[in-house]
Amino acid sequence: MQPYGERVAGFKWSGEIHSNKWVNFFMKVLQHLVSDGGLKLTVSIDAAPANGISTQKIDETRVALRELGLHENLEIIKTGGGAK
Numbered sequence: 001m002q003p004y005g006e007r008v009a010g011f012k013w014s015g016e017i018h019s020n021k022w023v024n025f026f027m028k029v030l031q032h033l034v035s036d037g038g039l040k041l042t043v044s045i046d047a048a049p050a051n052g053i054s055t056q057k058i059d060e061t062r063v064a065l066r067e068l069g070l071h072e073n074l075e076i077i078k079t080g081g082g083a084k
Contacts, residue, residue: 010038048077 002008017025033039047053062072
């Protein structure tokens with residue numbers, strides 16, 4: 001750990017966060033960093049439930065991404081493990 005009050009250029013962290021902790025992660029980790037600027041959040045989604053995902057949910061995801069001004073290109077994983 002750095003001595004309290006000393007300044008560094010920044011930090012990086014990566015890890016997996018269970019869905020029931022997303023809000024807590026935002027509230028406890030990200031929220032106080034936003035005001036300083038220079039915060040970049042990179043998100044990777046890996047959605048592969050045991051029974052697969054309906055094409056309706058795929059379309060809804062694309063619409064939601066588009067509404068947020070994000071690209072809607074999804075890598076579709078075909079049954080059997082091959083990506084499209």
